[in-house]
Amino acid sequence: MITVENLTKDYAGFRAVQGISFSVQKGEIVGFLGPNGAGKTTTMRVLAGYLPPTGGRVAVAGHDIVAESLEARRHVGYMPENVPLYTDLRVNEYLAYRARLKGVKGRKVRERVEAVNRLCHLDDVKNKMIGNLSKGYRQRVGLADALVHEPDLLILDEPTIGLDPHQIRSVRDLIRSLGNRHTILLSSHILSEVEAVCTRVLILHRGRIEAADTPENLARLVRGGGGGVRLEVSCRSEEGQRELARLPDVESVNCRAEREGWSVFEIAPKTGKDIRDGIFSVVQQQNWRLREMSRLRASLEDIFVELTQD
């Protein structure tokens, strides 16, 4: 659905995107993740046909974004950051205008507007002026706008920015449900969101793709195969560290806390080893009481910090 080859984008002497390549298949939900200024918005604007690339090749739905810009734009539903809207129109009017602008014809206009109103839960406000809507509703109008012409590809730039947790959850559910019918590229720096919604994550930093994989694989990437264990037992920290470190497959043992006779350890295994069995044996031998034993999963946040720190 998207093919990007060696895309670069310069702003007056500053290279915002430095030769990135990736592709997105039909039906994928791909997340762009990166700190501010990483080049997410720039890349999305290029994909939406708003900015032309400085170098490289970009194709959307099989159409080159420069040579066949109009055709490419027909296939894209784009929701820019901060969702600029005409504040002097009512929601219904605006969506009907946008639908017709994007080539929806005649009787289908009303049909589509009603459909996206329902989908984005805008029925309560469909006759209100956009200027009087709250941020959450405006965001949904933007989303409805992106959806109104039934595009194959949705490009959503920070779709949940500035929303309260309630709204974030409902937008997230909406995006997930849209994944059945649309290919979606979204950007965010709310990591849990990308983790919850996306099938694949591209981590962007300083105009380069630092990593591209499923959220699970990225986690494995950072923790050298994962499989770390968190353990809370009744022993002194030195004692625990000494005994646990004796296990052959253990890479390191860290004591996170020690309080009232209980210690919390984080134990990292050597690559690819499962150490849970061994740990349990140690606990048994030492006659420690056990309060918690759980696997550590690297969150995207860890990956993000690890990959994007300078």
Place this chain on the structure above:
Amino acid sequence: MVLWVLIQREIKSFFISPTAYIVLFACAVIHGLNFAFWLEYMTSNNIKDFTLLQATVNSFFFWFLLLIQAPVLTMRSFAEENRSGTIEMILTAPVREWEVVLAKFVGALSFFSVLWLPLALDFLGLRLFWGHPLGSSGSMELLSLAMLLLLGSLFLAIGIFASCLTRSQMVAAILSFGAIFAIFSLSFVVYLGLIGQTRDLVTYFSFLDQMDTFSRGIFDSRPLVLTLSGTILFLFLTERVLQWRRLRS
């Protein structure tokens, strides 16, 4: 058709705001008073040297409105879209730049025409109820109307061009008024005692004289060419700027 959708939006955006009706009312009042003043003056003094139409198109208020309207009508056009970011929504929809520019122009010209409707009605009313509006014939009036619309087109195109250069309505208005007023001022430069080719060149830009010529019922193709080509030039430049932005920003 996409162009028609854009034009509808532009026209609507003019008529949706209450300010539009205040401006319309103010213009109607100024036209009416100006018209009534000359009508009264000419009938009571029994003036036959010039027609009421000539008096009107040479009056201060006629030009005052004509020069001030274009900046006011067009200052929003692109500047507001640039400021609020809605330009991004338009240009990522499957529309061509020239369609957007043309729609802005047609929208502005429509509202401009409405603003001059009261004056046209003043003349029409005089013709209907009095037979003839103090000397002018129908062709004189139609030619003047045509010249008015041509001048309006040129001024609006300049205004739209100024508006696409900035995100501030104020800057847009000042830029376009400056440019329009500068061109209009050439009408007076002729009287500075110019000779030869310079004089010919400046005369070519003398809208005041051209308007007067048309109001006498004389058709001159030079202003037609000037205003039309000027309009097209500025609309074309606007389209270039939109594309160039896309290429550069």
